[in-house]
Amino acid sequence: MKIEKSKTQSERKIWLWLCISINLGFLGIFKYYNFFATSFAELLQGFGLTASPILLKLILPVGISFYTFHGLSYIIDIYCKRIKSEKNFVDYSLFVSYFPLLVAGPIERATHLLPQIKVRRKFKFEKAKEGIYQIVWGLVKKVVIADSCAIYANEIFDNYSTMNSLSLILGAIYFSFQIYGDFSGYSDIALGTSKLFGIDLLKNFNYPYFSRDIAEFWRRWHISLSSWFRDYLYIPLGGSKGNKLFQVRNTFIIFLVSGFWHGANWTFIVWGLINALYFLPLLLLNRNRKNVDAFTLGFNIESIRILFNITTTFAITALAWIFFRSKTITDAYNYIIRMFSDLQFSEQYFRIERYSHNLIALILVFILVEWNNRHKIEPISGKYSWLKLGLCLAAIIALGVFSDYKEFIYFQF
Incomplete structure (x- = not known):
């Protein structure tokens, strides 16, 4: 005032x-x-x-x-x-x-x-139904995907010095899906709950692991934070105006501040720096706004290129997540060095008394469902929505009862 x-x-x-x-x-x-x-x-x-x-x-x-x-x-x-x-x-x-x-x-x-x-709001059944679908799918992401991945990711990261290359690669993949299911799951629950009150919140995730480059990833991941930094820090600093050196400076400031926002640990700052380095070639070549359109896949060379770009973007993102997950920079460095030097790719039996293949199958199914849902507003709505809702609730109850992991990662921020 x-x-x-x-x-x-x-x-x-x-x-x-x-x-x-x-x-x-x-x-x-x-x-x-x-x-x-x-x-x-x-x-x-x-x-x-x-x-x-x-x-x-x-x-x-x-x-x-x-x-x-x-x-x-x-x-x-x-x-x-x-x-x-x-x-x-x-x-x-x-x-x-x-x-x-x-x-x-x-x-x-x-x-x-x-x-x-x-404004005065009235209860709308259709909007409430949308909210319920989104809440249930958020719980699936959290309980079925994130909590299942957390059990394995915690085991691998806490004992990385005894793990072979295959297990360390899987550990990075598991944490990537853990943090996505955990954070986007909470966002879906928040958006769905808000719809019950007749309020629409900002969309926070837009299938980021289907991004074709790191710039597109950051337009799809934690959208509310990325756009906040863009509007309240990047643009006031000068944004994309001026020469390339000026743009590079602003970009590095944004990513370093974003890393520091996540936590008071040098691992988060290094994670922000790594993402800035990923972004740098796109900025210098003026390709950071290239992949802004929607795409479809077919039986052609272009689709192969798109799939290769998606896989590569996910791989470098998962590599950066290692610093986000590790307790110290030394742990992250040793984890990566061992991952690329051990070169043993046999399946390991963990102390949690489980193999990885069941979880890998679950993640593959989740990827297919996410791919099918990527153009939908409510993931489990549409044809056979009540059947899908029942199956989701059954999965939540079944895996929620046996899950050893309950916390939300982003509660610490």
Whole structure:
């Protein structure tokens, strides 16, 4: 409100930066203070100096990164005069703390969510049915796919020094599907739950593992975060204006900040850097906006090229996920070195008393279903929808009872 009532541009900027500083200050104290303190102490130790940093024993609020960005978008949109400040405290509080998206997104915009909150809504059966379909499919992704993959991924990453190349490759693939099923599953549950209340949230995933290059992947993965960084950081930095060096600088800033947003660990920063390096050739060759159209496959050379590009994009994405999953950079480095040096490709029997082939079959079925659903709004709707709904519920119950993994990965962010 102070920003909106300011009479001069300089006064508006003062209030803007004050609000941004307060929001980022809370995020920094809770999430990053200990990281910076310990990193600085380790740096001093490298020069032979002893340091004993004072660390804070704080419990990280669930989803703090998400609702901090909700609040920042509201402040910046007021400053840019895209919206007016909300006078109703209840409506504003609901926007910031709207429960379906509170802990793991999607990261909503005030321009999109606030108008829906302020209007009177009536229950619509068709919309509620869409929501139920999306909730159930989200649970399938989480319980059937993510939790099943987590059991194997945890076993392999925690014991990578005893694993052969095949198991390490499978570990990277399992975690790739774990994080996709876990995060996109939560997003589907959030979007479906919101539809029951007559509110449409921003779409957060658009079948990212069918991307033909890394630029397309980031247009399809965690869409609300990618678009947030584009609108509130990349464009204010100058975006694609200026020379290539300027564009490269902005791109690296975005990816490094994105990595740091995910967690106070150097592994996340390296993960962001790797994705920036993946993106760099496309940017330099002006090919980062090449694959924006839909595609179909047939029996021709072009389809083979598309499948090769999809497979390659998934492979390099899974390689980068190793840093995201590992506890330290050293662990990630040793994991990758062993994966490419062991060169044994025999099936291993894990301590969890299971082989991999059952899970591989499950992932292949999931890929086929996702491919079939990629142009649908509600994945299990349409012909035989009630039968598909029953089968999905049976799978959720069957695998949910025996699953050893329950947490959502993005709750830590």
